[in-house]
Amino acid sequence: MTVLLTGSSGRLGTMLRQRLGASGWDLRLLDLVPHSPDDSETIIADVADPTALDAALADGAVEAIVHLGGQPTEAVWERIRSANFEGVYQLFEAARRAGVSRVVYASSNHAVGFTPRGDASPAAALAVAGAGRPDTLYGVSKIFGEALGRYYVERYGMTVSCLRIGTCDWTPPDHRALSTWLSPDDFTRLVDAALRTEVDYSVVWGVSANTRRWWSLEEGFAIGYRPVDDAEAFASQLTESPAFASDDLVGGGFTTTGFGIDEVRARG
Numbered sequence: 001m002t003v004l005l006t007g008s009s010g011r012l013g014t015m016l017r018q019r020l021g022a023s024g025w026d027l028r029l030l031d032l033v034p035h036s037p038d039d040s041e042t043i044i045a046d047v048a049d050p051t052a053l054d055a056a057l058a059d060g061a062v063e064a065i066v067h068l069g070g071q072p073t074e075a076v077w078e079r080i081r082s083a084n085f086e087g088v089y090q091l092f093e094a095a096r097r098a099g100v101s102r103v104v105y106a107s108s109n110h111a112v113g114f115t116p117r118g119d120a121s122p123a124a125a126l127a128v129a130g131a132g133r134p135d136t137l138y139g140v141s142k143i144f145g146e147a148l149g150r151y152y153v154e155r156y157g158m159t160v161s162c163l164r165i166g167t168c169d170w171t172p173p174d175h176r177a178l179s180t181w182l183s184p185d186d187f188t189r190l191v192d193a194a195l196r197t198e199v200d201y202s203v204v205w206g207v208s209a210n211t212r213r214w215w216s217l218e219e220g221f222a223i224g225y226r227p228v229d230d231a232e233a234f235a236s237q238l239t240e241s242p243a244f245a246s247d248d249l250v251g252g253g254f255t256t257t258g259f260g261i262d263e264v265r266a267r268g
């Protein structure tokens, strides 16, 4: 199956390029910027540009889109609006025009950042269900993408998986990530499951099988995700930082005043 991977030059895109390609998916890459100076493979396009998206899908070969391209953290409204609202809308519309019926959407834990993170035991893990509680304009944009995905499922019969990714990195970057880490290999397993699932609409946590995870794996299991990695293997290398009230919320530091609209604009 040919898969269009947007945001392919970014951090997560780079993880997937290497891994999904190796597991047999035929990837078509799209990003605003090339992956490297000698990269001639990537289609250079803005996901908010419908003409460019139509051209990328024109040959009818693409059967699914993995949508990572966009603004990956909090930013001023204009930036979030263009990449994460307009871009996501144009992406779904281009998919519909081209008859691409499956989209895997990179959502984020910040879609529900103001949710208390719950008990630390996996048995009491916070389930995915429930309305959004975004902690930033970025989080609001992720709820928009999840809702838009559901609309395309119900109105146009698409299959859409929304992945509420925790902390996807090569190794857990800090103590908190012992709970929120998603390893590159598990990320690939999750996207692979989302590309195969027959569940028409899903919202799942993007998290590894961490001993200290707060979030449910049940929704992931339902689409065939079987995580293997556990951040615990890195625990001895990470020291606990001083406790903040924001630690008790899913979105952590994003829930603090420093991530308010005025503060973010002042930082530029």
Ligand SMILES: NC(=O)c1ccc[n+]([C@@H]2O[C@H](COP(=O)([O-])OP(=O)(O)OC[C@H]3O[C@@H](n4cnc5c(N)ncnc54)[C@H](O)[C@@H]3O)[C@@H](O)[C@H]2O)c1
Residues within 6 Å of the ligand: 006, 007, 008, 009, 010, 011, 012, 013, 030, 031, 032, 033, 045, 046, 047, 048, 067, 068, 069, 070, 071, 072, 073, 082, 083, 087, 106, 107, 108, 109, 164, 165, 166, 167, 168, 169
């Ligand atoms: N890294 C994480 O732990 C994490 C957690 C939650 C969600 N996510 C989501 O995963 C996705 C990828 O994140 P990342 O960490 O790889 O970020 P990144 O910034 O490394 O990669 C994003 C890529 O998207 C491209 N891009 C930005 N705007 C674009 C546009 N308008 N058109 C085309 N391409 C555009 C950028 O050039 C970049 O290569 C994002 O949607 C982010 O919100 C990531």
